[in-house]
Amino acid sequence: MTYIHDTIEQLQQTSPAQTEFYQAVEDVLESLEPILEQHPKYREQAIIARLVEPERQIMFRVPWLDDNGQVQVNKGYRIEFNSALGPYKGGLRFHPSVNGSIIKFLGFEQIFKNALTGLPIGGGKGGANFDPKGKSEAEIMRFCQSFMSELFRHIGPTTDVPAGDIGVGTRELGFLFGQYKRLANSFDGVLTGKGLAWGGSFVRKEATGFGCVYFANYMMADRDEELEGKCCAVSGSGNVAIYTMEKLYELGAKPVTCSDSSGTIYHQAGIDLDLVKRLKEQQHERLEKYLETHSEAEYTPRKDYPENGHQVWRYKVDLAFPCATQNEVTREDIECLLENGCLGIVEGANMPLTEAAFDAVQQSSIAYGPGKASNAGGVATSQLEMAQNASMQRWTFEQVDERLKQVMKNIYKDISRTAEQYGKPRNLVLGANIAGFKRVADAMLEQGLV
Structure with missing residues (x-):
């Protein structure tokens, strides 16, 4: 498939040494040949070329003081990949393995995962090569405050709404949210996975x-x-x-x-x-x-x-x-x-x-549930947290859990139906990639060349 080869070759030139990102792109593109053959408009409007390039990539230094008074410097990232369906949505990962390739692969996957939920959210991801393990609570707080001192200017409840991921739990989100609130002078639903006492949702952790x-x-x-x-x-x-x-x-x-x-x-x-x-x-x-x-x-x-x-x-x-x-x-x-x-x-x-x-x-x-479908419950419940924040309501655990269950049922039915439609029954990888792609690609076409 020449478009896969050409896309990967182009990415290797414009985004060198990002092997995880190439892997994620190739995994998706291999599934899309049937829909691209059936609907030439996606090729004609260069949807693939537009999809694999983030709308915005933000990289920044994160200086902070450790408990010995020594200055430490980490690298922070936020990839705002695609907003065709709604505000950028995706977690923040704090782990020493974090680099541009990993953040881009995660952000790219997030586009399709978020699309499959059927909820109005786009795809993004962020993080830093900071390891919370072995750090004191004071060090983690200082790092989070420094990280948010740059990130706050790029996010907002209708722009980009980060969440937690590996290394970023309720403690880290608390420090991040506190610094955002201080800088923005606004109590916004700008992070999800928050503590229940300050805008969080039941079931988000689970x-x-x-x-x-x-x-x-x-x-x-x-x-x-x-x-x-x-x-x-x-x-x-x-x-x-x-x-x-x-x-x-x-x-x-x-x-x-x-x-x-x-x-x-x-x-x-x-x-x-x-x-x-x-x-x-x-x-x-x-x-x-x-x-x-x-x-x-x-x-x-x-x-x-x-x-x-x-x-x-x-x-x-x-x-x-x-x-x-x-x-x-x-x-x-x-x-x-x-x-x-x-x-x-x-x-x-x-x-x-x-x-x-x-x-x-x-x-x-073997039966196989691909992550962009099977682990979409986290981001779906993040969007439910956004909805509760926007309406200033708190739903019960049972209400949120029931909505989560329905979202996962809808995802399974949608990708199963899509797989059958394209002649590959039970191929949930193909079903997930095509269903997610179609939802995003159609929105991009309707919004013009942006």
Whole structure:
């Protein structure tokens, strides 16, 4: 497909050394050939060339003082990718791995994910190569205040509404919002994922994990399977992983693994979720501490992982939920999951499969929920938080959860119907990419050459 080759080649010239971004673009473009053939207007109006270039890229330095009085400097980013459907919407990630390529891949994915929700939100992403781990609360506060001192001039409740992501939880959002309010002299719904006492929404913390499991439930039902009784592997132990596990238990399934950057826990009886929450949300400890309470569980440190793979995918399970980070699942991991009879993979993280792993999944008959659809519950609930802020209302937990469930059901039905329409029933990757693309592309055409 020459347009894919030409697009990637052009990006390599204009955006050099951004491999994650190229990977995300290629994954989407490979699915779009049917709609581009059927509707020449998208080619004629250069929609692809316009989509892969952000409307605005903001990079800035973030100077801050550590507890020893030493000046530290990090790099901050905000990519405002596409506003055809509404204000830019996407999280802020604080992690040492953050760079221009990762932020761009996340922002590009966010365009289509947000479009699939059916809600009026565009796509963006941001963050910094700052690691909150090992920092004091005072250092995190000083960093967040410095970061927002630049970012505040680029965001607004109808312009760009960031949220949290890896390394940015309620604590960080609180410091960011406090500094925004101070600088803008306005109490706006300019960040989502806020604390409940100051404009936050019920279910926002749980939404990505809950939505991921709702999606898995619909996907299994479509294959005449039940989620209840299924044994599940989950990677990660952050927000997405924790609330994926919580909803799995609620719907009668059993998560048996979780992981962090140091190693993997396998607990055949089922992960002790209360303990994981205590270790990760309150004590900020490594999962190795899990063994102090459950000596019967198995812990594998990262140094003992299998070559070319992750220990979390090496157990016999019915469903796999990658909920940690990008490119965490290798081709060898997929081969192990298939050999062990895994029925489906549902992505809680963004682009967790390497290119080789993705190819292996596409060549198999395993059920596969791509992240831009299956983990869209977080951003959907962010928009629900925006709606509550705008109307100065507070919906109940049950009201928000029911709306989230309906959004995930609509996403599943929409992408399934699109896949069938283009002759690829159950190919949810193609369905998600085409459905999201069409919604954004049509809006871009109607708004003219901007």
